[in-house]
Amino acid sequence: MVTFADDALVNDQLRDYWGKKAIRDWAERDIIGERLTIAVTKVVRHYESFIVIADIDGNFDKRGLPDPFVLAFYFTPHNEFIVQLIILRNRHDI
Template identity: 50%
Template sequence: MEGLVCCFAEDALVNDQLSEYSGKPEIVDRAMRDIIAENLTLFVLREVTSYNNSNLTVEVDGDSTSVDCRNHWY
């Protein structure tokens, strides 16, 4: 988890599936609930940086029983 958290600035903003999470505490809470607790793995396929913003395209995989991981791209 620490490796994931250190990737974000204190005032980071994550927009995932049209939901926004701002600041490390909110991002960590979301990651614990929706990624770590669901045993998901994110594979970065593409990263584009523009004006100090990074946009990632990731493939989601894992063994979650409550999330259908097949062919999910974000």
């Protein structure tokens, strides 16, 4: 949590989580609670932002999901903190 700005935004599954408390609750439920594993396969720097591509696994319902299940994490830093993280399932590799 120390890497997020106090007023950071995380958007996961088309839901916004604003601020550290909401982000902590989301992480406890959807990351830690689902025992998510994230295997980074690619990192792209785009100007001052970063895109991290990763294979995702864990104890969540995988019915209808591709194997491997790949997500893109779009990080926007500012003053050494993450101010925005958008998580998307892309249909094409970047």
